[in-house]
Amino acid sequence: MFKRKKRRGPPAGSGLLCSGAPAVPPASWQDALNPYGDRFDPAVERARATNPAEAAFFAQDDRIATKWHHYLEIYDRHLSRYRGKPVRVLELGVYQGGSLQMWRRYFGPEAVIHGLDINGGCRQIEDEQPDLRLHLGSQADQALLKRIVEEMGGIDVVIDDAGHVSPEQILSFETLYPLMAPDGVYIVEDLHASYWPEFGGGLRAPGAFMEYAKHLLDRLHARYVLEPEPFTRDPGFADATHGIAFYDSMVVFERRRKPSPRSLTVGRRTLS
Numbered sequence: 682m683f684k685r686k687k688r689r690g691p692p693a694g695s696g697l698l699c700s701g702a703p704a705v706p707p708a709s710w711q712d713a714l715n716p717y718g719d720r721f722d723p724a725v726e727r728a729r730a731t732n733p734a735e736a737a738f739f740a741q742d743d744r745i746a747t748k749w750h751h752y753l754e755i756y757d758r759h760l761s762r763y764r765g766k767p768v769r770v771l772e773l774g775v776y777q778g779g780s781l782q783m784w785r786r787y788f789g790p791e792a793v794i795h796g797l798d799i800n801g802g803c804r805q806i807e808d809e810q811p812d813l814r815l816h817l818g819s820q821a822d823q824a825l826l827k828r829i830v831e832e833m834g835g836i837d838v839v840i841d842d843a844g845h846v847s848p849e850q851i852l853s854f855e856t857l858y859p860l861m862a863p864d865g866v867y868i869v870e871d872l873h874a875s876y877w878p879e880f881g882g883g884l885r886a887p888g889a890f891m892e893y894a895k896h897l898l899d900r901l902h903a904r905y906v907l908e909p910e911p912f913t914r915d916p917g918f919a920d921a922t923h924g925i926a927f928y929d930s931m932v933v934f935e936r937r938r939k940p941s942p943r944s945l946t947v948g949r950r951t952l953s
C-alpha cells in the first residue's frame with residue numbers, strides 16, 4: 682500500500698494563480714529588498730517615460746528622490762487631474778528633498794507643496810527653495826499634523842512615505858483623512874513594510890497597516906453588512922470614500938462624498 686502523501690500548501694480555494702513560492706523566505710526585510718536594487722540611465726528612462734509622473738521623476742537631477750518605478754504610473758493614474766491646479770499636497774517623509782522637487786515639476790507652479798520629516802537637516806530644503814514648505818516633526822504628532830493642514834488651508838493630496846511604521850501610518854491616516862478635501866487622495870506607500878515586525882507589521886498581524894486597510898475595505902461596504910454590531914455597519918467612512926485601490930506596496934484612498942448608492946435600471950425589454 683502506498684501511503685497517501687499529506688498535501689502541504691495553501692488551504693483549498695486559495696490557490697488561484699499560485700506558481701510555487703521559493704522554499705526559503707527572505708531572512709530579513711533587508712534581504713527582501715536587496716534583489717530589487719536596479720541600475721538605469723535616467724536619460725534613457727526619460728526618453729521612454731510613458732506618463733508625466735515618470736517624466737517628472739527621471740528629470741530629477743538636483744536633490745535625490747527615491748521611488749519604486751511602478752509607483753510612478755499609479756501616482757499619475759490618481760493625481761493627473763490636479764496637474765496645473767492650485768492643489769495642496771503634503772508628503773510625509775522628505776529624505777533628501779528630491780521628491781518635493783519632483784512634485785513641483787509634476788503638479789506645476791500653482792501647487793502648494795509641504796513636506797514633513799523628523800530629520801532636522803531637511804530645513805535646508807526650504808532655506809534653498811522657499812516654494813517648498815518644510816515642517817519638522819513626527820508623522821505621529823497629531824497636533825502638528827492638524828497645524829500643518831490649517832497652515833495649508835486644507836489639503837487635497839497626502840503621500841505617506843515617512844517612517845513606514847504601521848501604528849504611525851495609522852495615526853497619520855486617522856488624523857489627516859477626515860481633514861481632507863471631499864475629493865482628496867491619500868496614498869500610503871512602501872507597504873511591504875507592513876509585513877515586517879520591525880515596522881509594527883507581519884502577515885495578517887493585528888495593527889499592521891495592511892490589516893487596517895483591509896478593515897477599511899469592509900467599512901467601505903458597511904451599509905451591506907448584516908451583523909447587528911453597529912460599528913461594523915457605520916457608513917461614515919463609506920459616505921466619504923469613493924474607493925480604495927490596492928497595488929504592490931501601495932494603497933490609495935480616493936475620497937468622494939457618496940450618499941446612498943443608487944441602483945438604476947434602463948431599457949424596456951426582458952427575456953421572452
Ligand SMILES: C[S@@+](CC[C@H](N)C(=O)[O-])C[C@H]1O[C@@H](n2cnc3c(N)ncnc32)[C@H](O)[C@@H]1O
Nearest residue numbers: 746747774776780798799800819820842843844
Ligand atoms: C523613504 S524616506 C522618504 C523618501 C522621499 N519621500 C523620496 O521619495 O525621496 C523616509 C523619510 O521619512 C523620515 N521619517 C522617518 N520616520 C518619520 C516620522 N515618524 N515622521 C516623519 N518623518 C519620518 C526619514 O527621516 C526619511 O527622511
